[in-house]
Amino acid sequence: MSTRRRAQRGARLSAVTALTLLILIPAAAGTAGAAPRASGPAGDADVCTVAAPDAVPGTPAWTERELTNLQCSSQGSKDYNASPAYQKAFADLQAAWSGDEGRAVISGLVVGDPLRYPPVYWDDKRGQYEHVWIDIPNRGRISAEIFAPLADPSKRLKADRPPYPAVLIEHGGRGLKEPHWQDAEVLAEAGYVVLSIDVPGGAGGSISPTVAPAEPMALHAARHALDYLLSAPGKPTATGQVNPWHALVDERKVATLGQSLGAITTSYLAQVDPRVDTAVAYDSCEYRLDALGNTGPDPTSNTNTGGGCRTSPRPLLPEQLRTPRLAIQADYYNSNDVPRTQAPDPHHKDEYHRALVAKDIESMHVSLRAGQHNETAFARPGNTNQTRYGLAAHHYYTIAWLDYQLKGDRPRQKVDACRRLTAEVFDKSADVYEIGSGSFDPARAEKAGDVLAGNVPWTVGGLPVDDRLSFYFASGYHLGNGTVRNDDMRNDDGAANCAKLL
Incomplete structure (x- = not known):
C-alpha cells in the first residue's frame, strides 16, 4: 500500500474506534445526486463507510467487526423501510399494479423499487420504456421490458447517439424482472438498450412452452430473448417477431447481465454465443447450480453457514472461455448468516476470474463489503437484503465495465x-442515475410540500474504493493482456496506468 493511502487509512481507522453498532440506525441523508456524507445519530460518522479496523480471529475486536459488518448488510433496507417516501410510493405502486399486464404478486404484495416504477417515474422523463411479449416455440411467451435512452437528445443524461449497445438482463432463480428496474434504468440512461425478462415457470407472467426444452428453462429463455433483442426486418426470430426498437440497437456490441441463477446462465451464454461480447454477473453461485442444471459440489455455498456464493466456469472447459466478464460478489448470503469466527480463503469466490486470467481474457472480480446475495434484487417492504452503498457500487462498476468493453473502440473513452x-x-x-429508494430527509419533504421529495438515494461519489470492498475476499482486475492488472484492489500502490492501453 502506498504511503499516502496508508496515512489516509490510518486516519480512518482512528475514527472508527469511537463508533458503536448504534450508529447503524437510519438517519437523514444529504442532497440527492451529491456524494453521500457519512451520517448517523447526533452527527456521528457512519461505521459502514469508514475503514474497517484490522482484527485477529478469536479476539473481541474480530467479533465486533464481524457483527458490525453483518449489521451493515441490512443498512440500506433499514433506510427505505423507515422512509415515509418509500411507504407512500409503495402504496401507490400496489394500487396501480392490477392494471399492468404481465406483473406478479407474491403473498399479496407487488415487487420492485416503487420509486423506479417505469410508467410513473421514468418513462418519457429519464428514458423510454415498453412492456413486450416475446413468443417462443411451442406456444411459450416471455414477459419482457425494453428500456432505452430518451429520443430527444437535449433531454438525455448522456450525449451518446443511436444505435446503442444492447444488454440482456435475466433475474435469479424464483426471481422476477421488476426487482431489476434499477439496473435496466441506470444502463438505459447511460446509453444502452436493455431487455429485461421473466423466465417462464416462475412467478412472473411468462408462459412455459407446451413441450419442455432440452435445456434448462433459464438458458432457453435467455437464448430466445437474445434472438428477440437482436432481431430486425429481414432477420426475425424463430416465431417471426421483430424487436420494435431494432433501429436503436447496435448488434455489434452486446452484453449479458444476470443475478444469481441469471448470472450463471447469462455468463454461460456469453461464452458459447459469439454474438455476446461481454458478461456481467451479480453474485453468481455456480458451486450451487451450474448453467446446465446440475447440482454443484458444494450445495452449502449459498446457505447462511457456507460463506456465500462461489463462482466457477463449470461446466465450460478452459478452451471454451472466450468472453470478458465482470463479477460482483457479496460477503454473505443473507442477513441471518452465522458470524464468522475465522478468516475465510480470500479466493473462496473468484475461481471464474482466475480461470479467465489464466487464459489472458479480460476480467474483473469485485467483492463488495457487507453485501448479500440478493442485494440487487430489490423486492418489497420488510426486506433486509441491501446495504446502503451496494446498489450504487454495482452500477458504478457495471457502467464503467460496459463502457470499457462496448464503447472502447474510441481509445480515449476506453482509457x-x-x-x-x-x-x-x-x-x-x-x-x-441513482433515483431509487434511499433515506428520508423530512426537511426536504416539508420544503417541497411532498413526502416523495424527501427521498434521498444513496450514492458513492467521493468514497474510497478500498473501504467499499470486502476485507475478507479478494478483488482484482486483468485488462489489456495484463497491461493493467491488480490482484488485490484493497492493497494496491496507486492508480493503474490506463494510458498504457492507448
Whole structure:
C-alpha cells in the first residue's frame, strides 16, 4: 500500500474506534445526486463507510467487526423501510399494479423499487420504456421490458447517439424482472438498450412452452430473448417477431447481465454465443447450480453457514472461455448468516476470474463489503437484503465495465472507463442515475410540500474504493493482456496506468 493511502487509512481507522453498532440506525441523508456524507445519530460518522479496523480471529475486536459488518448488510433496507417516501410510493405502486399486464404478486404484495416504477417515474422523463411479449416455440411467451435512452437528445443524461449497445438482463432463480428496474434504468440512461425478462415457470407472467426444452428453462429463455433483442426486418426470430426498437440497437456490441441463477446462465451464454461480447454477473453461485442444471459440489455455498456464493466456469472447459466478464460478489448470503469466527480463503469466490486470467481474457472480480446475495434484487417492504452503498457500487462498476468493453473502440473513452474501473476513489460518474429508494430527509419533504421529495438515494461519489470492498475476499482486475492488472484492489500502490492501453 502506498504511503499516502496508508496515512489516509490510518486516519480512518482512528475514527472508527469511537463508533458503536448504534450508529447503524437510519438517519437523514444529504442532497440527492451529491456524494453521500457519512451520517448517523447526533452527527456521528457512519461505521459502514469508514475503514474497517484490522482484527485477529478469536479476539473481541474480530467479533465486533464481524457483527458490525453483518449489521451493515441490512443498512440500506433499514433506510427505505423507515422512509415515509418509500411507504407512500409503495402504496401507490400496489394500487396501480392490477392494471399492468404481465406483473406478479407474491403473498399479496407487488415487487420492485416503487420509486423506479417505469410508467410513473421514468418513462418519457429519464428514458423510454415498453412492456413486450416475446413468443417462443411451442406456444411459450416471455414477459419482457425494453428500456432505452430518451429520443430527444437535449433531454438525455448522456450525449451518446443511436444505435446503442444492447444488454440482456435475466433475474435469479424464483426471481422476477421488476426487482431489476434499477439496473435496466441506470444502463438505459447511460446509453444502452436493455431487455429485461421473466423466465417462464416462475412467478412472473411468462408462459412455459407446451413441450419442455432440452435445456434448462433459464438458458432457453435467455437464448430466445437474445434472438428477440437482436432481431430486425429481414432477420426475425424463430416465431417471426421483430424487436420494435431494432433501429436503436447496435448488434455489434452486446452484453449479458444476470443475478444469481441469471448470472450463471447469462455468463454461460456469453461464452458459447459469439454474438455476446461481454458478461456481467451479480453474485453468481455456480458451486450451487451450474448453467446446465446440475447440482454443484458444494450445495452449502449459498446457505447462511457456507460463506456465500462461489463462482466457477463449470461446466465450460478452459478452451471454451472466450468472453470478458465482470463479477460482483457479496460477503454473505443473507442477513441471518452465522458470524464468522475465522478468516475465510480470500479466493473462496473468484475461481471464474482466475480461470479467465489464466487464459489472458479480460476480467474483473469485485467483492463488495457487507453485501448479500440478493442485494440487487430489490423486492418489497420488510426486506433486509441491501446495504446502503451496494446498489450504487454495482452500477458504478457495471457502467464503467460496459463502457470499457462496448464503447472502447474510441481509445480515449476506453482509457476513461479503465480509470473509473481502477480508481482509488469513486467519482460521481454513476451517481446521477441513482433515483431509487434511499433515506428520508423530512426537511426536504416539508420544503417541497411532498413526502416523495424527501427521498434521498444513496450514492458513492467521493468514497474510497478500498473501504467499499470486502476485507475478507479478494478483488482484482486483468485488462489489456495484463497491461493493467491488480490482484488485490484493497492493497494496491496507486492508480493503474490506463494510458498504457492507448
